[in-house]
Amino acid sequence: MKEAFITYHTMISSLGFSSEENFNQLVSENTGIKKHIRENGESYYSSQVDKQKVNQEFSKIGNIDNFTTLEKMMLLSVEKILKESELKISDKTGLIIATTKGNIDTLSSKSNFYNDKKRSYLPELGKQIKTFFNFKNEAIVLSNACVSGVLAVAVAQRFVKDDVYDEVIIVSGDLVSEFILSGFTSFQAISDEPCKPFSKNRTGITIGEAVASVLGSSEKNKNAVQILGTGSCNDANHISGPSRTGEGLVLSVQSALKEANLESDAIDYISAHGTATNYNDEMEAVAFGRLGMLEIPINSLKGYYGHTLGASGLLETIIGIESLKNNTLISSLGFDEIGVSEKINVIEKPENKELNVFLKTASGFGGCNTVVVFGKISD
Template sequence: MSSVFLSHNNIFSAYGPDSVSAIAQIKEGVSSLQLVEDSYLLEGPFYSSRISDDLLNEKFERLRPTENYTRLEKILIASLSDTLEKADLEIDDRVGLIVSTTKGNIDVLEKHSVFPEKRAYLAQLGKKIKEFFQFQNDAIILSNACVSGVLALAVAKRLISQKTYDHVLVVGGDLVTKFIMSGFNAFQALSPEPCRPYCKTRSGINIGEVGSSVLVTADTRQMAREAVKIMGEASCNDANHISGPSRTGEGLFRSVQAALEQSGLSIESIDYISAHGTATLFNDEMEAIAFNRANLQKTPLNSLKGYFGHTLGASGLLETLIGMHSLQKNMLFASKGFQELGVSRPLNIIKDTTSKPLRTFIKTASGFGGCNTAAIFQSAKP
């Protein structure tokens, strides 16, 4: 089976319009979480990371759109256009498109929306992106809760291995909406402060907003400097509860084991873990149990939620892209917000951003519905 790589990529976020602007700030330890006061979204102030309207509209207008697009469509198109520009790829019938999102254009259900309710159907979102870039194949939408972003990479790899496509563009994103904020608030899952994954004083999640995209390809002529090879990936359900994480970390443990097995790598060759780390009490505890069962408790680990918040359908993709840049820079990024270990099992949380030769990392994610995904990536440099 031929190797499949992640290559050119974009992170469109509160940090700026591309991956480089996000990496530059993360390297300096700067979070993009800000205090937001918007009583329409949520009663009382909350922390979030949101893309500025000015930046979004400025970048989007340069693409010379000929019709009206929703905010999410603009974000996804802006992100994907940067990735496509870097890739310089001819879009023919061998190029696939995967959109990773949990809620898509859910804001069109709001009374003041200028868009028809029809726009809330996720295939419509896919169609808008497909048409903008004139993809020849229909978009495949993956909506699998908070593992969508990393599972989308596994799906892209599987479809390339299966010869359905030669290249797949994966784009992911979700909005910070009243719909989402009210729901997580009802679960009492929102933190009143910037989130602190794995910390003793953690008090829940922040919701953030990014668009991210990547070229997945088997073509070694398409390699960006930060390109990585997908070594193994797996997804396993907890079969335990639809909203509560498993007490034994079953699905996450099994996902990590299966991804490792497919990669043929030993635990010792994993240089770091880019974990999910939402900063809820139960999620972080579940991860600590799963990583200990997998004997990964000594492997350096971070959660990037302290920089972006939880970006839902984009998060697994976003955090994989940061991991690629982390390998390329040989730099372990600090797990922002962490002070003192607050889970029942040992974990090697990265406290300070440090330089270290890096080659391989594992990305994990877990979500509602009991889903878990793990994927292992290795630098494509010889």
């Protein structure tokens, strides 16, 4: 059985167009969340990407009128990975696209692609990315609610370990749309201020948008982290409410640690989901209590990016990888007083600390949970 590594990564977010730029902003505790105005005139907080800059950058590689905003962001980020890695795409190169809603904005008559009825189908998004770069295999589109981005890492690891693929490009992304805003508003889940994960004063989520890409590979390089273990278990409890016992998250962590052959005390840092809804944050705290992991430094990055849906898991994985590389813990922005029943160890200030292993977790509608353990490589 082969080993699987992440060797290259990049992202496009409200805080910049590269992983490094993003990480530096987080070290300085700068948020990408700002006040925006809805189509109906209401104001809301959100973290959004500079679309003019997307067009400016994209015009260097393609015609900006031929692609949707999400496609342009995905293409830009895959282009960057291919260039940096000098990867030669072969029939053993996989492509995974992780997204919760894809080109859902094309269902609206306000979209330039409204009349292209195919465009709202996820396989068409896959085809756009595949064709642009001449990938040999059909894109694997993964749409599993808010765990999509981190589940894609688990799927890539499994295919690399089993020698189905030598390397897998993963691109994950979601945009802020009226569709998403109205949906979360209907759940009364949207905060009227920038979100405050794990805080006693939290009032719900902030929606964000981003695209993140990584190269998963059986070959390591000097920047590589190893994907040590993965797990993705269902709560079997409720389709829209997190389990009160954190069952699926507990099982996912156990499954990932078992595969990694590690005990929970080997984890130096947890990059949690932390959406800042009452139920989600409480569920996570209960799960980490059950797992005996309350002492481990933990953060949610939603205070910087909001909840970027399917992109969040991969975006937060990349920040975790940068944390490992720089031996730097990022603060959990928006946190003040603890507001969950278990005393988790929320990171309040950026801190230098030797880091070797971290855990990325995510949970979503449908009762899904995904956990991946990453480790520094020593050589």
